[in-house]
Amino acid sequence: MANNYVSDRRSQSIESRALKVNTRGETLKIIGKKALPYGLVAPSLVVFIVFMIYPMIYMIYLSFHKWNMLSDKTFIGFSNYTKLFSDPSFLEVVMTTVKFMVGTVSVSVILALILALYLKENTAINKFLQSVIFAPYIVSLVSISFIFMWMMDSDLGLFNYALNLLHLPTVRWLENPNVAIYSLVLVNVWKGVGYYTLIFISAFQSIPPYLYEAAKLDNASKTKTFFKITLPMISPTLFFITLTGIIGGLKVFETINIMTAGANGTNTLVYNLYQYGFQFHKIGYASAMGVILMVIIGILTLFYFNTLSKRVHYR
Amino acid sequence: MQKIELISIDKAYEVGNPIIENLNLNIDDGSFTVLLGPSGCGKSTILRMIAGLEKETGGEIFIGGKTMQNVEPGDRDIAMVFQNYALYPTMTVRGNIEFGLENNKIPKDERNTRIHEICDMIGITEYLNRKPQSLSGGQRQRVALARAMVKKPSVFLMDEPLSNLDAKLRSQIRTELIELYHNLKTTFVYVTHDQVEAMSMGTHIILLNKGEIMQQGSPIEIYNNPQNIFTAQFIGTPPMNILKMSDINNFKRVDDDVAYVGFRPEHVQIAPKNLSNMFAGSVLRLTGKIVTHEVLGSEILYKVETPSGVILLKIFDLSQIFEGEISVVIPEKNLCYFDHNENRIIPREIADGKQLCI
Amino acid sequence: MNQSSKLKTVLKWILNILIFLIFFVPFYWMLLTSIKSLGETLQFPPTFLVKTPHFENFKNAFEAIPFLKFTVNSIVVALGTLFFQFITVVPAAYAYARYKFKFKSIFFGATLATMMIPAQLIFLPVFLLFSKWGMINTYWSLILPYASSAFGIFMLRQTFMQVPEELIEAARLDKSSEFQIVTKIMLPIAKPTLVTLALLTFIETWNNYFWPLVMTTNDTVRTLPLGIASLRMVESGINYHTVMAGNVILIIPILIAYFFAQRHIIEAFTYMGEK
Numbered sequence: 001m002a003n004n005y006v007s008d009r010r011s012q013s014i015e016s017r018a019l020k021v022n023t024r025g026e027t028l029k030i031i032g033k034k035a036l037p038y039g040l041v042a043p044s045l046v047v048f049i050v051f052m053i054y055p056m057i058y059m060i061y062l063s064f065h066k067w068n069m070l071s072d073k074t075f076i077g078f079s080n081y082t083k084l085f086s087d088p089s090f091l092e093v094v095m096t097t098v099k100f101m102v103g104t105v106s107v108s109v110i111l112a113l114i115l116a117l118y119l120k121e122n123t124a125i126n127k128f129l130q131s132v133i134f135a136p137y138i139v140s141l142v143s144i145s146f147i148f149m150w151m152m153d154s155d156l157g158l159f160n161y162a163l164n165l166l167h168l169p170t171v172r173w174l175e176n177p178n179v180a181i182y183s184l185v186l187v188n189v190w191k192g193v194g195y196y197t198l199i200f201i202s203a204f205q206s207i208p209p210y211l212y213e214a215a216k217l218d219n220a221s222k223t224k225t226f227f228k229i230t231l232p233m234i235s236p237t238l239f240f241i242t243l244t245g246i247i248g249g250l251k252v253f254e255t256i257n258i259m260t261a262g263a264n265g266t267n268t269l270v271y272n273l274y275q276y277g278f279q280f281h282k283i284g285y286a287s288a289m290g291v292i293l294m295v296i297i298g299i300l301t302l303f304y305f306n307t308l309s310k311r312v313h314y315r
Numbered sequence: 316m317q318k319i320e321l322i323s324i325d326k327a328y329e330v331g332n333p334i335i336e337n338l339n340l341n342i343d344d345g346s347f348t349v350l351l352g353p354s355g356c357g358k359s360t361i362l363r364m365i366a367g368l369e370k371e372t373g374g375e376i377f378i379g380g381k382t383m384q385n386v387e388p389g390d391r392d393i394a395m396v397f398q399n400y401a402l403y404p405t406m407t408v409r410g411n412i413e414f415g416l417e418n419n420k421i422p423k424d425e426r427n428t429r430i431h432e433i434c435d436m437i438g439i440t441e442y443l444n445r446k447p448q449s450l451s452g453g454q455r456q457r458v459a460l461a462r463a464m465v466k467k468p469s470v471f472l473m474d475e476p477l478s479n480l481d482a483k484l485r486s487q488i489r490t491e492l493i494e495l496y497h498n499l500k501t502t503f504v505y506v507t508h509d510q511v512e513a514m515s516m517g518t519h520i521i522l523l524n525k526g527e528i529m530q531q532g533s534p535i536e537i538y539n540n541p542q543n544i545f546t547a548q549f550i551g552t553p554p555m556n557i558l559k560m561s562d563i564n565n566f567k568r569v570d571d572d573v574a575y576v577g578f579r580p581e582h583v584q585i586a587p588k589n590l591s592n593m594f595a596g597s598v599l600r601l602t603g604k605i606v607t608h609e610v611l612g613s614e615i616l617y618k619v620e621t622p623s624g625v626i627l628l629k630i631f632d633l634s635q636i637f638e639g640e641i642s643v644v645i646p647e648k649n650l651c652y653f654d655h656n657e658n659r660i661i662p663r664e665i666a667d668g669k670q671l672c673i
Numbered sequence: 674m675n676q677s678s679k680l681k682t683v684l685k686w687i688l689n690i691l692i693f694l695i696f697f698v699p700f701y702w703m704l705l706t707s708i709k710s711l712g713e714t715l716q717f718p719p720t721f722l723v724k725t726p727h728f729e730n731f732k733n734a735f736e737a738i739p740f741l742k743f744t745v746n747s748i749v750v751a752l753g754t755l756f757f758q759f760i761t762v763v764p765a766a767y768a769y770a771r772y773k774f775k776f777k778s779i780f781f782g783a784t785l786a787t788m789m790i791p792a793q794l795i796f797l798p799v800f801l802l803f804s805k806w807g808m809i810n811t812y813w814s815l816i817l818p819y820a821s822s823a824f825g826i827f828m829l830r831q832t833f834m835q836v837p838e839e840l841i842e843a844a845r846l847d848k849s850s851e852f853q854i855v856t857k858i859m860l861p862i863a864k865p866t867l868v869t870l871a872l873l874t875f876i877e878t879w880n881n882y883f884w885p886l887v888m889t890t891n892d893t894v895r896t897l898p899l900g901i902a903s904l905r906m907v908e909s910g911i912n913y914h915t916v917m918a919g920n921v922i923l924i925i926p927i928l929i930a931y932f933f934a935q936r937h938i939i940e941a942f943t944y945m946g947e948k
Contacts, residue, residue, distance in 0.1 A: 036851075040768035041780055043761040047821035052787045055798035062798065118688070125689060131935055132696050138927055138938060140880035142898040143920045146905070147699045150706065150913045156717050158702060164718070194696070199943050251791040253883050258902060270793040277797045278887065286797055293794055301789045368842045389848030401839035405861035414857070415847030462843075 056294060062287035069281050080288035090272070090289075096181060097268040101249035103185040104192070108245055109238070111189065112196030117226075119197065120204045130201065133194035141191065141254035148187045149174065149259045177265035184255050184266055192248070196241050203237040204230065236308070243304045247297060269293055317379030317392070317469040317502060318344040319365060325373035326360055326526075333372070335360060335526040342519075347496050347503040349517035351510060353549070357526040358506045362472050365504065366395050378470065389418065394463035395472040399479060400455045402447035402462070409443045412462045419466070433465045453484045460495075473505045477512065489515060510550050514538070522546055544575065544657040553580050553616065553627045555651070562623040565600055566671055573662050575653040580629040582649040585617070588640040597647040597670040601626070604640055619643060647672050703924075707731070707917040714914050730918035734904060737915060739892060740922075743900035750815045750885075750896055751878040757820035758874055759867075766826045767855060770833035771841075788823040796887045803888065814888040815896070819878065825870045828944060832866040833859055865937070872934055873941040876927055897923050 063080055065073040084090050115133065119126045136144060151158040152173035160170040173183040207230065215225045231238075253270050260266040262275065269289065277286035319342040327333040335357045342348045350358040363369040365376060367388035376383040378391060394415075402411050409430065416426045434440040437457045447455055456476065463471060476492075477485045493516055496503055507513055513520050514534045521531040522545075530537055530546045541547035541555070548554035557577040560569065566576075578599070588602060603621030615636065617628040621643070628643060647670065654660045664671055706714060708726035734740065768774075769781050803814045836859060844854050860867070882898040889895050901919040905911045931938055 034774075037768040037772040037774040037777070040764035040772075044765040044784065044821040044826060045780060047761060047817070048784060048787045048823070050802075051799055051818040051820075052790050052795065053783070055795040055802065056790070058798040058801070059795065062801075115692070129689060129692055131931075131939070132693055134939060134942075135700075135928070135931060136696065137942065138876050138880075138931055139924055140882065140898050140927070142880070142882045142902055143703070143924050144699070146901070146913075146916050146920055147703045149911075150917070151699065151702060153913075156715060156719065158698075158719060161718050190696075190699070195942060198939060202943065247789070247791065251793040253793055257882075257886075258905075273793075273797070274887070277800075283797065283801070290794055290797060297789060297791070297794065301786075363842075366842075366846060368845065387848075388842070388845045393846070395843070395846050397839040397843060399837060399839055401837065401843040403840065403843070403858060405858075405864070414844075414849075418848040418853070466847075 059287045059290045059294070062284055063291045065284045065287075067283040069283060073284075076284070080285050081292075083285070084288055084292070092265075093267050093269055093272045096265060097250065099181055100185060100188075100252070100266075100268055101246055103182060104188045104249045104252075105242060105245035107185065108189050108193050108196050109241060111193050112200055112241075115193065115197040116200035116204060120201050122205075130194075130198060134198055135194065136191045137195040139191075142258060144187060144191055145255050145258040148183075148190075152183055152259075174260055175264055180260055180264040180266050184252075184259060187255050187259070188249070188252060192245070196245070199237060199241060200234065203234040207233045239304070239307065243300060246300060250293065250297065318342060319470065319502065319504070320377040321361070321365070321374065322377070323374035324361075324364065324371050324376070326357070326364065326369070327372050333526070338374070338526065338528070340521065340528065342502065342504055345500055345502055347505065347516060347518045349513040349520045350504065350506045350523060351513040351517075351520055351549075352508065352523035352529075354508055355525075356523040358508075358523050359474055361523075362395075362474055362504060362506045365470075366393055366472050367391055391470075392468055393470040393472055394466045394468035395474065396459050396463050396476045398475040400447075400459040402455060402458055404447055407444050407446055408439065408450075408458050411447065411458060412465050415462065415466050429465050429467075433461045437461050437464070452480050453488065456480060456484075456488060460492075464495075464499075468501070470502045470504065471499075473503065475507055476505075478507075478509070492516060510552070514550070522549060524549075540659075541651065542659045544577065544653050547577050547651060547653075547659075551579055551581075553629065555579050556626040557653070558623045558626070563599075563601075567664075569671055570663050572654050572660055573652045574655045575657070577651040577653065578645045578649050580616070580627045581614075581631075582645060583628050583630075584644045585628060585630055585632075585637055586642045586644065587637070588642050597672050599645045599647065599650060599672050601643045601645075602640065603643065605638055608636060608638075610636070700924075703917045703920055706913050707921045709914050711912065711914055714912075727914070730914045731922070734915050734919040734922070738900045738903055738919075740900060740919075742892065743895060743897045746812075746894050747879060747896040749812055750894075751875050753812060753816040754819045754878045755871055755874055757816060758822050758825055758870075761821040762825040762829060762870070763855075763860070765821070766829035766833055767859065769826065770830045784823045784826055788827075792818075792884055796884070800887055810889050810891055810893045812894050815885055815894060818884070819874075822870070822874065825874070828870060829863060829866055832863045836862055868934070869937045869941040869944075872930060872938050876930070876938070879927060 062073075064075060064077060066076045066079070067073040119129055154160060154170070154172045154175060157173070159173060163170050171179055174180050211229050211233070212225065215229055220228065250268075251270055252268065253274065256262055256266050256268060256271045257274075262268075262271045267275075270293070273286050273289045273293065276282045276289065319340075321338055321340040324335060324338040324340070325333055326335040334355075338357075338361070340361070350361055352358045360369060364371050365378070365383075367383060367386060378393070383391060403414065406414065412430055412433070413426055416429065421429075430443075431440070434443060437460060439454065439457050439461055442450060442454060442458070447458065450458065456479075459476070477488055480488065489512060496516075505512075505516065517534055519531065520534055520537050522529045522537065524545050529549075530542045532540075537546060538550050541550065544555075544557055548557065555577045556579070557575050560566070560573050560576055563576065576599075601621045601623060603619040603626070606618045606620050606625075608618070609616040610633075613631065613633075615630045615633060617630060617637065619626050619628060619641065626643070630637075652660055652662050652665075662671065705721070705723060707730055708723050708728060709720075709730075710727045713720060713723065765784070769777065769784075799818055800809070803809050808814050840858060841854055844858050849857065880898065881896070882902065885894070885896045885899050886902075889899070901916065901923050904916045904919045
C-alpha cells in the first residue's frame with residue numbers, strides 16, 4: 001500500500017517535470033541562467049579584446065608593412081626586422097634599455113632590501129618613514145621628472161650645489177652622454193624604492209617568528225640567519241619584484257620624454273618606438289619594434305609563471 | 316506547521332557517484348525531527364534539499380502536501396539556522412533580522428512589532444543596533460535564531476547550530492531550543508552528528524549512514540531497541556559492546572543465524588572473579604582483566620580484556636574501584652543479537668521462551 | 674644605557690633623518706621653487722628660504738595654459754574611467770568568483786594576461802584604431818582603453834570568494850534575488866576593496882601622462898599632466914618657478930588622498946607583490 005503510494009507519486013513527479021521542462025518559460029529561464037555568467041564577463045572581455053589583444057595582432061600585421069599613414073600600406077615581409085637588426089642605432093637603443101633596466105632593478109632591489117631590513121620593525125618612527133619613502137611612488141612621474149630636472153640643472157641645480165659644498169667636481173647630469181642614463185636611473189630608483197621596500201617589509205613580516213627562534217636556539221649568526229632563512233623565505237617576493245622591475249624599466253617613458261627627450265644616450269626601446277610612430281610616422285618600422293618588445297615581455301612573463309609554478313612553496 | 320515528505324530522493328554531485336539513493340522520508344507535522352549521523356552520511360544534504368539550496372537529482376519533495384519542484388528557497392515558508400550563523404556582516408542585528416521581512420514585503424509596523432516581540436523573547440533587544448562582529452558566539456547564535464523565528468516559518472531547519480559554541484553554552488542553548496520548540500509547536504528539522512543533542516532534543520530521530528536510513532523512532536526506542544549494530548554503536552556512550560558469537564562459549568547452542576551479541580556498558584554488573592556466582596538467573600558471565608579505569612564523577616568506566624574481546628563497562632557503584640581479574644555479568648534480557656548482516660534478530664530459542672545462557 | 678647602545682641610538686637617528694631628507698627634500702624644493710621669483714630661481718648658490726612668497730606663480734601658471742580645461746578634463750577622464758571600471762569589473766569579478774561555466778579559466782587567464790601588457794606597447798595600433806573611428810581628441814580615446822581592469826577583477830574576485838557560501842544561502846532563504854545578493858550582501862562586504870581599487874584607478878588616471886599624450890593632437894581633452902608639461906615650453910628656457918607651481922597643483926590632490934587613505938593606497942599598490 002505504502003509502496004504503491006510512493007511509486008505513484010514518483011511517476012507523477014517525473015511526468016510533471018517532463019511537462020515543465022517543455023514549457024517555453026522554463027526553457028528560457030534555463031537558457032538565461034546558463035547565459036548569465038557570460039553576460040557578466042562579456043563587457044570586460046570586450047574591453048580587453050578590443051584594446052589589448054586585437055591591437056597586438058594588428059601590430060604584428062603592421063610590422064610586415066611599410067606605411068607612413070598617408071600612402072597605402074605595402075607588404076614588405078620581414079624587411080622591417082632585417083633593417084632593425086642591421087641598424088646600429090637600434091642596437092644602441094637596445095643597449096641603453098638594458099643599461100637602464102639592469103641599473104634600475106639592481107639598485108632598487110638592493111636598496112629596498114637594506115631599507116626593509118632597517119625599517120621592518122613596526123615602530124612609530126619606522127611607520128612614518130615607510131609612508132615617507134612610499135610617497136614618491138604615487139606621485140606623477142611627470143612632476144618627479146621636472147623636480148629632478150630642476151635639481152640636476154648643471155648651472156643652478158641643487159645637486160651641483162651640494163657637490164660644490166663638498167669640494168667635488170660638478171657633473172653635467174643630463175647633458176653628459178656617459179652620465180645621463182644613470183641620472184634617469186637615479187630618478188626611477190628614487191620613485192620606486194619605497195614600493196619595493198614596503199613589499200619586502202610585508203614579506204619579512206610574514207615569515208613565522210618561530211623560524212628565527214629555532215635559529216637562535218641553533219646558535220646561528222645574524223648573517224647566517226639572513227642567508228639561510230630570510231632570503232629563501234622571501235625569494236618568491238624577490239622574484240616578483242625583479243620581474244615587475246624589469247617590465248617597469250622596459251616601459252619607462254615620462255622621465256626620458258621630459259628630462260632628455262631621448263638625447264645624450266638615453267633613447268630606450270619604448271621612446272624610440274614612440275618617436276618612429278609619432279614623430280617620423282614610420283608605422284611599420286615602429287610596429288616591428290613593438291613586436292620585439294612584445295616578444296621580450298612575453299618571454300619574461302612566461303619565464304616568471306613557469307618558475308613560479310615549479311617553485312617549492314615554503315608556506 | 317507542515318509535514319515534509321521526501322519521495323524517492325536521489326542525489327549525486329558527480330554522475331555515477333550518488334550519495335543518496337531512493338530515500339523516502341516523512342517528517343511529521345509539529346515534530347522535532349533530528350537527522351543524525353556521522354559526517355558524510357548525507358544529513359546536511361537532505362536538509363539543504365528541503366531548503367531548496369541543493370537540487371535533488373531525482374525524486375520529489377513535498378512540504379505541506381505541495382510539491383517543491385521549482386519553488387525557490389525564499390518561497391518555501393521555511394527558515395534555516397546555519398552552523399556558522401551566516402549573519403550579514405555589513406548589517407546591524409536589526410538589519411539582519413529585518414532583511415527577510417523586507418524582502419517578503421511585510422509592512423514597516425508589523426516588522427517592528429515582530430522584531431521586538433522576538434528579540435524580547437530571545438533576549439537580544441539591547442544588541443539591535445550592533446554589528447554581528449561585536450557579538451559573542453552565543454549572542455550571534457541567538458541573533459541567527461531570531462532571524463529565523465521572525466519570519467514565522469512553518470518549518471525550522473537547523474544545520475548543526477550548536478557546534479561552534481563551547482560546551483557550557485551549548486547545553487544552555489540546547490535547553491532554550493527545547494523551550495522554544497514547546498512554545499512554537501512548529502516543525503523543527505535539526506541536523507547534528509552529536510547523539511547527545513539528538514537524544515536530548517528530538518521527538519523523532521532519523522539515524523543515517525552513507526545516505527541510508529539506519530533506523531528511525533523516538534529517542535527511547537532507538538536507545539532501547541537498536542535494529543542494527545550501527546545504531547547500537549552510534550547511540551549511547553560508550554558504544555554498545557559487540558562480541559562475536561564464535562568467540563563466546565558461555566552459550567547453549569544457538570541457531571547459526573546469530574553472529575553477534577551485544578550489550579550496553581551500563582547494563583552490566585561487576586564482581587570480583589570468585590564471587591560471580593552470587594548473581595542468579597539467566598545471565599551471561601564473562602571473566603576478564605581490567606586494563607584501565609576512568610572515574611567520571613557519577614560513574615566509573617572500565618576497559619576489560621576478556622577472552623571474547625575487549626569490552627567497556629560503565630559502573631555506577633562508586634564505593635570501590637575494581638582491579639585485576641573480575642567477573643562481568645549481563646542479564647539475558649539486556650542482550651541484543653545480530654545476524655551476519657549486522658541486523659538485529661530474535662533467536663528462535665528466545666522466541667520459544669527458552670534460556671540461552673549456560 | 675651603556676656607551677655603545679647610546680652611539681647606536683645616535684647613529685640610528687642620523688640615519689632616520691637622512692632617509693627622511695632624501696625623500697622629503699625634492700618635494701620641499703618643488704614647494705620652495707613654486708613661490709620663488711624668477712630672479713631667485715636664477716641665483717647660485719640657491720636660497721633655501723623665501724622671504725616674500727610669490728604666489729603669482731600660480732596665477733601665471735593658470736594663465737599660461739588653459740588650466741581649468743585641463744583640470745576638468747582630468748576629472749572627467751578619472752570619473753569616467755572609474756564609472757566604466759565599476760560596471761565592467763564588478764560583474765566579471767562576481768562571475769569568476771561564484772559561477773562555473775565553460776571557458777571560465779580561459780577567459781580568466783586571458784584577463785590576467787592583459788595585466789602584463791603595458792600601454793607603451795600597444796599605443797600605436799590603438800591610436801590607429803581610434804583615428805579610424807574618428808575618436809582621437811575625444812574623451813572616449815582616453816577612457817575606453819581603461820574601461821576595465823584586470824587587476825580590479827582579480828582583487829575583487831578574491832574578496833568575493835572569501836564570502837562564505839552560507840551567507841548567500843541565507844540571503845536566498847530571505848527571498849533575495851541574485852541582483853539583491855550582489856547589491857545588499859556582496860558589495861557592502863567588498864566596500865574596503867572597492868575603495869582601495871577606486872583610489873588606485875584614480876591615482877593612476879590622474880597621473881597618466883603617456884596615454885593622453887599619444888591619444889591627443891590638440892588641447893580639447895588633454896589632462897593636467899600634459900598641461901604641466903607644456904608649461905616648460907612657454908618661453909625660451911624653462912621657467913621652473915611656474916612649472917613647479919603647476920606641479921604643486923598636480924600633486925596636491927594625490928598627497929591629500931594619500932594623507933587620508935594611506936593604508937588603503939599602500940595596500941592597493943603593494944597587493945600584487947604580497948601574494
